[in-house]
Amino acid sequence: MSSDPFERPRAADGRAPDVFKMGGWIPMRQNRDGDEVDFAIVGTGAGGGTLAARLAEKGFSVVAFDAGPYFRPLEDFASDETAQEKLYWNDPRVVEGADPIVMGGKNSGKTVGGSMVHFAMVSLRFRPEWFKSRSTLGYGADWPIGWEEMWRYYDQVEKDLSISGPINYPWGPPRPRYPYRPHPLNAAAEVLARGCEAMGMKWTPTPLATVSAPRGEAHPCVYRGFCRFGCSTNAKQSTLNTYIPRAIRAGAEIRDLAMVGRIETDARDRATGVHYHRDGRWRFQKARNVIVAGYAVESPRLLLNSATDRHRHGLANGSGLVGKYLMTQPNQAVYGKSKDEIRWNKGPPSLAITEHWNYDDRKDFDGGYCWMGQGPLPIEWAKTVTASRGIWGDELRLAMQDYNYQVGVKMVGECMPSEANTVTLADQKDRYGLPVAKVTFGWSDNDKALIRHALDQMEMSLEAAGVTDLFRQEEDANHLGGTVRMGDDRRTSVVDADCRSWDVPNLFVCDGSVFPTVGGVNPSLTIQAIALRTADRIEQLAARGDI
Amino acid sequence: MRSMVEKRLGATHPRMTIMSGPTREADFADLVDDPAPAHVAREPRPGAPLRGYSHSVEIGQVRMVHGAAAMLAMSVLADSGIEHSRGQYHNPAMFTPLVSSTLSILASLDGAARSETSAHPLRLASYGIAMVVGLVGTAFHVHNITKKPGGFSWENLFYQAPIGAPAALSLSGLLGLAAEGIRDEKPGESPKLLGLPAAPALAGLTALGLLGTTAEVSLLHFRGNFQNPLMYLPVALPPIAAALTAEAALRPHKRPRPQAKLWLGITAALGVAGVAAHAYGTHRYSGGWKNWRQNLVDGPPIPAPPAFSGLALAGFAALALLERHGDD
Ligand SMILES: Cc1cc2nc3c(=O)[nH]c(=O)nc-3n(C[C@H](O)[C@H](O)[C@H](O)COP(=O)(O)OP(=O)(O)OC[C@H]3O[C@@H](n4cnc5c(N)ncnc54)[C@H](O)[C@@H]3O)c2cc1C
Ligand code: SF4
Numbered sequence: 066m067s068s069d070p071f072e073r074p075r076a077a078d079g080r081a082p083d084v085f086k087m088g089g090w091i092p093m094r095q096n097r098d099g100d101e102v103d104f105a106i107v108g109t110g111a112g113g114g115t116l117a118a119r120l121a122e123k124g125f126s127v128v129a130f131d132a133g134p135y136f137r138p139l140e141d142f143a144s145d146e147t148a149q150e151k152l153y154w155n156d157p158r159v160v161e162g163a164d165p166i167v168m169g170g171k172n173s174g175k176t177v178g179g180s181m182v183h184f185a186m187v188s189l190r191f192r193p194e195w196f197k198s199r200s201t202l203g204y205g206a207d208w209p210i211g212w213e214e215m216w217r218y219y220d221q222v223e224k225d226l227s228i229s230g231p232i233n234y235p236w237g238p239p240r241p242r243y244p245y246r247p248h249p250l251n252a253a254a255e256v257l258a259r260g261c262e263a264m265g266m267k268w269t270p271t272p273l274a275t276v277s278a279p280r281g282e283a284h285p286c287v288y289r290g291f292c293r294f295g296c297s298t299n300a301k302q303s304t305l306n307t308y309i310p311r312a313i314r315a316g317a318e319i320r321d322l323a324m325v326g327r328i329e330t331d332a333r334d335r336a337t338g339v340h341y342h343r344d345g346r347w348r349f350q351k352a353r354n355v356i357v358a359g360y361a362v363e364s365p366r367l368l369l370n371s372a373t374d375r376h377r378h379g380l381a382n383g384s385g386l387v388g389k390y391l392m393t394q395p396n397q398a399v400y401g402k403s404k405d406e407i408r409w410n411k412g413p414p415s416l417a418i419t420e421h422w423n424y425d426d427r428k429d430f431d432g433g434y435c436w437m438g439q440g441p442l443p444i445e446w447a448k449t450v451t452a453s454r455g456i457w458g459d460e461l462r463l464a465m466q467d468y469n470y471q472v473g474v475k476m477v478g479e480c481m482p483s484e485a486n487t488v489t490l491a492d493q494k495d496r497y498g499l500p501v502a503k504v505t506f507g508w509s510d511n512d513k514a515l516i517r518h519a520l521d522q523m524e525m526s527l528e529a530a531g532v533t534d535l536f537r538q539e540e541d542a543n544h545l546g547g548t549v550r551m552g553d554d555r556r557t558s559v560v561d562a563d564c565r566s567w568d569v570p571n572l573f574v575c576d577g578s579v580f581p582t583v584g585g586v587n588p589s590l591t592i593q594a595i596a597l598r599t600a601d602r603i604e605q606l607a608a609r610g611d612i
Numbered sequence: 613m614r615s616m617v618e619k620r621l622g623a624t625h626p627r628m629t630i631m632s633g634p635t636r637e638a639d640f641a642d643l644v645d646d647p648a649p650a651h652v653a654r655e656p657r658p659g660a661p662l663r664g665y666s667h668s669v670e671i672g673q674v675r676m677v678h679g680a681a682a683m684l685a686m687s688v689l690a691d692s693g694i695e696h697s698r699g700q701y702h703n704p705a706m707f708t709p710l711v712s713s714t715l716s717i718l719a720s721l722d723g724a725a726r727s728e729t730s731a732h733p734l735r736l737a738s739y740g741i742a743m744v745v746g747l748v749g750t751a752f753h754v755h756n757i758t759k760k761p762g763g764f765s766w767e768n769l770f771y772q773a774p775i776g777a778p779a780a781l782s783l784s785g786l787l788g789l790a791a792e793g794i795r796d797e798k799p800g801e802s803p804k805l806l807g808l809p810a811a812p813a814l815a816g817l818t819a820l821g822l823l824g825t826t827a828e829v830s831l832l833h834f835r836g837n838f839q840n841p842l843m844y845l846p847v848a849l850p851p852i853a854a855a856l857t858a859e860a861a862l863r864p865h866k867r868p869r870p871q872a873k874l875w876l877g878i879t880a881a882l883g884v885a886g887v888a889a890h891a892y893g894t895h896r897y898s899g900g901w902k903n904w905r906q907n908l909v910d911g912p913p914i915p916a917p918p919a920f921s922g923l924a925l926a927g928f929a930a931l932a933l934l935e936r937h938g939d940d
Contacts, residue, residue: 232766246835249771250761258761270767278836284898287910298898 070134070141071151074322074343076177081313082137084306085282085299094316098350102126105339105352107325107367110179111592112576113358114304114312115222119600121315125607128318128350130341133175135321136182138306142295146444149294152176152183156501158362159491163507164542166393170293172545173360177321178305180360181589183293186274186301187415187437187477188228189586190219192237192423198582204431204511205482205582209553209562210598216240218594223272226302226593227280230272236424245277248286253409254417254438256472260526266421271437273413274302274589288412290440326499328355328371328380328572336380336572342497354603354612356564358576358596361391361545365488365578366502368549381549381566381574386559388488390547391506392480392583395516397541398439399523400449400473401532407472414440415475422522423585430514432479433585436523439473446471453538472532476519477543479585481509488548544588546580563602564595571612575599670794670803670936675724676929677791677814682720683922684784684821685742689713690915691777698909705752709781712738712745716784723791731792739792742785749778770835776828780919783821787926790814794933802937809864811933816861818927822854822879825919836912842889846882850920853879857927866938869931876931880924886917 067088068075075082076093083089096102103125106113117129136142136152143149154173160166174180193212198205220241223230230243247270250258254270261268275286275296286300299306313319323343331337336355341348357364365388369379379387415437423433441449443465450464451457491503508516520537527535552558555567564575577592584591606612688709696706719738726732753773760768769775793810794803803810805817826847833843856872894911895901908914 245837245839246770247767250767255761262761268761278839279893279896280839284896285910287898287906300898 067137067140070136071322074320075135076319076321081319082135084136084138084310087137087139091310091313093313093318095318096126096128096350098348100126101338101351101353102128103352104128104354104356105350106130106356106358107328107339108179108358108360108363108576109177109309109319110174110304110358110360110576111181111589112179112360112596113356114178114181114308115593115596116356116358116575116600117317117319118308118312118315119597120603121312121317123600123604125603126316127312128320128352129312130320130323130325130339130350131175131177131179132324133177133179133321135177135319136295136305138295138297138299142291142297144289144291144294144297146294146442149183149291152295154363156495157493158501159493159503160506161503162486162505164540166504166506166542166545168362168504171396171541171543172393173362176305177319178303178309179358181274181303182305183295184274184303184589185293185414185587187418187587188223188226188230188272188274188590189418189420189435190237190240191215191584191586191591192420192433195582195584202426202431206550206552206557208581209551209558210595214598215591215594218597219590221597222590222593226274226307227276228272228274228302228590229277231269234272235267235269236420243272245280247271248273248275248277248288248413248416250416251288251409251412251438251440252403252405252407253440253472254412254415256403256407256527256530256532257417257419257436257438257474260474260528260530260532261419261421263529264522264526266419266526268417268419271413271415271418273415275300275413276302286413290410290412290414290442292413294442324497325359325367326370326497328357328367330371330373330376330380330569330572332375334375334569336569354571354573356573356575357549358574360576361548361578362488362502362504364574364576365548366490366500368574369488369490370499376568381559381568381572383568384556384559386484386550386557388548389484389486390482390550390581391486391488391504392482392546392580393506393542394480394544394546394583394585394587395434395476395478395508395512395519395541396543397478397516397520397523398449398473398475398538399520399527399535400439400453400471400538401527401535402467402470403472403532404470406469408469409438409440409472410442412440414438420586422519428518430511430518432481432511432515434476434478434515434519435585436474436476436519436526439475443468449538452540454536472527473538474523474527475538475541476516476523477585477587478512478515478519479583480542480546481511482547482550482582483509486547544577544583546577546583546588549574549578550581551579552581563606564599573599573603670797670933671727673929673932674791674795676925676932677787677794678720678724680922680926680929681739681784681787681791682717682724683918683925684780684787685713685716685720687915687919687922688777688781688784689717691913694909694913694915695773695777708745709749709778712742713781713784716742716781716788719788720791723788723795729795729797731796735788736792739785739788742788743782744785746778746780746782746785749781750775753778769831774828774832776824776831779824783817783824783923786817787814787922790817790926794929803933809937811930811937812861812864814926814930814933815857815864818923818930819854819858819861821923821926822850822857822920825923826850826854840889840893846886846917846920849875849882850879853924853927857930860931860934864934864938866935866940868935872931873928876924876927879927880921883918883921883924886920887914890914890917 106129154175229245715738853875890912
């Protein structure tokens with residue numbers, strides 16, 4: 066058994082954990098703090114991890130920091146919901162607003178590999194129109210990138226992650242065949258499919274970032290359903306076992322248990338490196354360029370915490386928009402009981418999906434949503450039952466006995482960007498002495514209309530599939546977005562299409578926070594496609610001396 | 613052939629067993645008391661043909677075809693045993709292929725061991741049952757797919773009850789019947805299988821079986837994404853053997869077919885190598901061979917590839933029969 070991943074950094078002494086072998090190591094190039102590396106990347110999740118690999122593969126020197134530990138999936142991931150809380154960003158944050166967002170496991174990870182280490186692997190492309198939703202659909206904001214270009218990067222990331230998906234995807238423009246075949250449906254997915262068929266809607270096996278056949282050293286999925294608590298077979302294709310090993314092989318250095326507290330800038334408004342806390346002390350890594358990829362709460366927080374006299378309102382904040390337009394995706398659900406045994410915890414939770422309402426615009430609100438199968442593990446399920454049905458004690462115990470017959474569907478919806486939903490700095494400090502993030506959020510009327518519509522539709526579909534004793538989980542939200550939005554006007558956005566700050570030319574932000582709109586699908590594939598594009602753009606910019 | 617001679621002569625003339633016939637004067641002296649010396653046996657007696665002899669030449673092929681039937685049945689037994697126990701025999705009908713394939717194996721072993729010259733009703737029955745159970749099974753599996761959401765979709769073809777699997781049982785039954793047909797040869801006639809000349813029919817059956825098996829392998833290896841390039845071999849190679857065997861069925865001339873034999877040989881070897889490849893594949897599942905109880909079920913089916921070897925065996929028998937009974 067390897068050492069405690071929280072006790073001291075594992076990526077050290079010229080080596081990093083080999084995630085595919087118990088106790089194994091891979092050699093890793095290391096840099097000194099004084100070496101001016103090409104890129105210091107803050108965060109190693111969907112955005113940062115992907116960029117670290119691509120930039121290193123293009124020959125840049127890279128150091129990527131993560132506040133979280135470097136886990137070994139084969140050893141550190143227990144089949145225990147409570148123990149696995151260790152994957153989440155559970156550091157304090159202040160939440161407020163009309164609909165305060167519950168932070169932690171639902172929306173943020175803190176490990177090398179980022180939130181993808183415990184993500185549910187649903188890997189969807191945006192509907193093409195969403196990249197120009199203001200001009201084509203009349204709401205939200207336009208992205209500074211077109212869908213055709215994104216389509217190419219989606220192809221690339223789907224290959225890199227060996228996404229297992231259906232032979233034919235029922236919606237949107239044609240896409241190449243998914244690299245791996247879809248997974249078999251579990252009973253919960255079949256209920257979704259029957260419900261959709263009864264309502265005349267299309268459905269499909271969900272494209273998932275977990276392999277249905279061996280891939281290199283990764284085993285195929287064993288359908289035990291611990292996906293959101295860390296996949297211990299490496300079937301899940303997270304950043305941790307895909308781009309991170311690639312990054313290290315290409316010469317990047319990963320620093321685990323390394324919290325970046327501040328980005329340093331000089332008098333010419335250029336970033337010069339990052340202050341980070343590791344091994345019990347603050348240190349400074351020199352860098353020619355800095356990329357922030359800490360997700361939609363930590364990225365704006367770091368920018369705000371890096372304020373100087375020249376950047377009083379935070380770094381890269383000339384527009385005043387850092388921390389604004391926070392979005393979270395509605396994640397409401399409808400549950401009920403089946404007369405047949407379901408055992409919904411068997412397999413990845415979302416094996417089937419319908420994107421019907423992402424592509425059908427006959428509704429009286431803006432935005433779209435999809436819904437997918439569910440398989441909450443017992444503790445999560447008990448929490449859902451208490452919160453949604455208000456039952457406790459003996460009644461709860463009895464209700465839990467229906468666990469294997471329970472079935473449900475959950476939405477992922479599009480939240481409208483609103484300037485009033487924000488990430489700012491609170492007065493409280495965290496254990497590093499840094500002001501913590503204050504997250505303020507409330508649903509808009511449009512969001513509420515969308516949620517109502519989705520709940521009604523999901524309920525009808527379950528009813529049509531013969532599910533009884535239905536109840537709604539009306540309060541839930543998951544993925545985050547916005548807060549460092551990209552655009553093609555420096556007055557209305559923080560970064561440009563290349564994820565480059567308008568104000569600090571050698572500072573990039575590349576993660577879920579750059580989304581001007583979130584669309585009605587899970588975000589990580591889009592984040593990674595943007596990261597791949599950003600790496601290509603950086604290479605081009607560097608080639609013409611623009612970096 | 614020699615064994616038949618032995619049977620006739622061995623008891624009284626042990627020395628004769630190593631000879632193909634009398635060659636020296638002394639030998640003829642030895643033969644004086646013999647009621648049916650070897651040299652006489654060459655001439656069929658009018659009205660009472662020595663069926664034993666004519667069969668003695670073909671019993672080898674009969675055995676091969678029984679062997680082929682047994683191998684397919686064993687594949688079915690092991691495969692449906694694993695798959696149906698994974699399905700927890702939720703429908704009692706799921707026991708049927710286990711029983712039927714076992715009967716088919718027993719019939720084949722019995723058939724291969726015996727040199728008798730006529731078909732046996734119990735063997736015929738076992739093979740007949742296999743044929744029918746295979747057909748019914750196919751219908752069942754097809755029905756199951758149509759009941760699933762998505763109907764005849766790629767996904768259901770990948771993961772629902774495999775359509776091709778019960779067909780292998782029918783094939784085993786048909787091969788068994790072919791063996792019985794050859795065994796039951798009437799003098800002066802070439803053997804028959806379901807009323808057709810046995811040799812080309814067997815060749816045709818082999819070709820179809822090879823193609824069907826290849827189709828199933830293609831589907832499953834596609835499902836496994838051809839993640840190991842070796843997975844292309846059983847998709848690419850058996851059709852060549854199938855084509856050459858089909859050619860023999862369609863143009864059943866009496867001639868040697870070294871190409872067809874070569875490719876049947878390769879196909880047979882592929883069936884054996886497939887077991888090793890699947891064993892290797894099993895090791896790539898979580899926990900590898902240490903976790904064999906799970907991975908034998910979840911990993912690539914180890915008993916499946918020898919179906920190719922069984923079919924190749926049937927193909928060899930068909931070619932050998934053609935060399936004797938083919939058109940001139
Ligand atoms: C339970 C759950 C299920 C999900 N399921 C899906 C799904 O099925 N499909 C999908 O598309 N998406 C899913 N997501 C969302 C997806 O995981 C995230 O959108 C995505 O990972 C965000 O990528 P990112 O690069 O912006 O940030 P992350 O992947 O969160 O990476 C940020 C990293 O930065 C580190 N970090 C932050 N600040 C600092 C700092 N100051 N110093 C050092 N390190 C820092 C963090 O430790 C973290 O590891 C899910 C998320 C959760 C929580
Ligand atoms: S169900 Fe599959 S992807 Fe999920 S944790 Fe288990 S092996 Fe990993």
